[in-house]
Amino acid sequence: MRVNAYAAPAAGRPLAPTTIERRPVGANDVLVEIEFAGICHSDIHTVRGDWGPQPFPVVPGHEIVGVVAEVGADVTQHGVGDRVGVGCMVNSCGQCAHCRNGDEQYCLQGMVPTYAGTARDGSTTQGGYSTHVVVDADYVLRLPGGIDPAAAAPLLCAGITTYSPLRRWGAGPGKKVAVVGLGGLGHLAVKLASAMGAEVTVLSQSLKKQEDGLRLGADSYHATSDPETFTELAGRFDLIVNTVSAAIDVDAYLSLLAVDGALVNVGAPAEPLSLQVMSLIGGRRTYAGSMIGGIAETQEMLDFCAEHGIGAEIEVIAADQVNEAYERVLASDVRYRFVIDATTLR
Numbered sequence: 001m002r003v004n005a006y007a008a009p010a011a012g013r014p015l016a017p018t019t020i021e022r023r024p025v026g027a028n029d030v031l032v033e034i035e036f037a038g039i040c041h042s043d044i045h046t047v048r049g050d051w052g053p054q055p056f057p058v059v060p061g062h063e064i065v066g067v068v069a070e071v072g073a074d075v076t077q078h079g080v081g082d083r084v085g086v087g088c089m090v091n092s093c094g095q096c097a098h099c100r101n102g103d104e105q106y107c108l109q110g111m112v113p114t115y116a117g118t119a120r121d122g123s124t125t126q127g128g129y130s131t132h133v134v135v136d137a138d139y140v141l142r143l144p145g146g147i148d149p150a151a152a153a154p155l156l157c158a159g160i161t162t163y164s165p166l167r168r169w170g171a172g173p174g175k176k177v178a179v180v181g182l183g184g185l186g187h188l189a190v191k192l193a194s195a196m197g198a199e200v201t202v203l204s205q206s207l208k209k210q211e212d213g214l215r216l217g218a219d220s221y222h223a224t225s226d227p228e229t230f231t232e233l234a235g236r237f238d239l240i241v242n243t244v245s246a247a248i249d250v251d252a253y254l255s256l257l258a259v260d261g262a263l264v265n266v267g268a269p270a271e272p273l274s275l276q277v278m279s280l281i282g283g284r285r286t287y288a289g290s291m292i293g294g295i296a297e298t299q300e301m302l303d304f305c306a307e308h309g310i311g312a313e314i315e316v317i318a319a320d321q322v323n324e325a326y327e328r329v330l331a332s333d334v335r336y337r338f339v340i341d342a343t344t345l346r
Contacts, residue, residue: 004345005130006319007057011049014323017345020059020126022134030078030137031070032086034342037128038063038153038312041184041245042268044326046116050270054116061128062088062114063156065149066342068140075137083149085141085302086133087156088292090114090125094138102294104139129319131345141299144306151311154184154337155302157292158312162189162241163301164293165264166196169239173197178233178240178256179218182209184329185243185266187313187336190216193241195308201237203229203253212335216313230255235283243267250275254285262286312337318344 007018025031043060045051064086068078078084092099092107099107112119115127127133143152162185171177177198179189186202193200194217202213202221210221222229233256240253245267253263254275261283265273280287293301305311313336317325325338 001132003130003132005059005126006322006345007059007126007129008047009057011047011054011056015047015129015326017319018057020130022132023121023123025070025072025134027072027074028137029072029134030068030075030084030140032064032066032084032133032135032140033069034064034066034128034131034133036065036150036153036316037061037340037342038157039322039325039329039338039340040154040157041329042157044329045245045268045270055124058116059126059129060115061130061340062086063153063158063339064114064128064133065143065153065156066133069132072137078137078140078142083143085143085152085156086114086128086135086139087141087160087298088114090135090139091120102296104294105292128342129322129340129345131342139295141295141302144303146306146309147302148311150316150339150341151314152302152305153339154188154312154314155305156298158185158188158337159192159305160293160298160301161185161266161290162243163192163304164297165241165266165288165290166193166239167297168290169262169264171196171198171239175199175238176201176236176258178203178237180204180224180240180242180248180253181244181267182213182336183243183332184312184334184337187212187216188310189241189243190218191310192304194218195304195310201233203240237261239264241266245269247271247273250287251279254279254283254287257283257285259283260285262288265289312339314339316341320344
């Protein structure tokens, strides 16, 4: 079937309306009629060519919420009319140690990203800035009741990207957690860490979003542009989740960790970062990275968000506003996530 979409024709070029081909629904496939698609900073990095050559034209979008329109003959876990989500990956080998362990995002043969990837049949995957998508049923998530569908879309990337390290490094009662940056990722990290019972601090360049940070669940808020912040908070945190996609002074942030603390990068700056090894050795500290989460963990995150009433803070836009939205994201002029109303593509 041919469906309407918005695609980037080449690196750095504005997105434009187009049509794309979706594969027929196979025995284990689900056809999703898309309702909402979040705009992730990864979309912008991809279409600008920040992460290297891409298979243009590219239809971005890996924060997808919609309704099941058709299921294959072998599908039992989803039915027509179900509201579902699709995140950052749409396939993996399913056989390697990581896939068997529920870490499909680290598939040893390479997970298949929702867009700009190579599907198992050799075709290029195209994402959620479109009216429909066909996805293997094992990579389709159930959207629990009680979450606004538009506010749920960013959970499929920003939500799981922050939930996974918070869970893995033990955010909870008695733990002091800092979130670097209060943007699309950071605002959800604050909500999630607070709901887990941790003491939450926001570390941001300035105090201009302080009121928002405290409203979203932070216990304190500090400006990293003030050198006194690093003196005052030295050795304080058990976990720091860095959500910004720009270079930071890694050594300065490591100094904020307690013994056995961890600084985890989920933001992905295009340029390399460096550190002094003594920043790790001096406090038995860990510097780590984390990429989204497996399918089971993503479902766990959605259920957690439903239980705690967590959704993204969003601004819903029509598809023809996508290029303006990209510019506003780059200017940090959104609080805190744009979501495309896919019905405007029909």
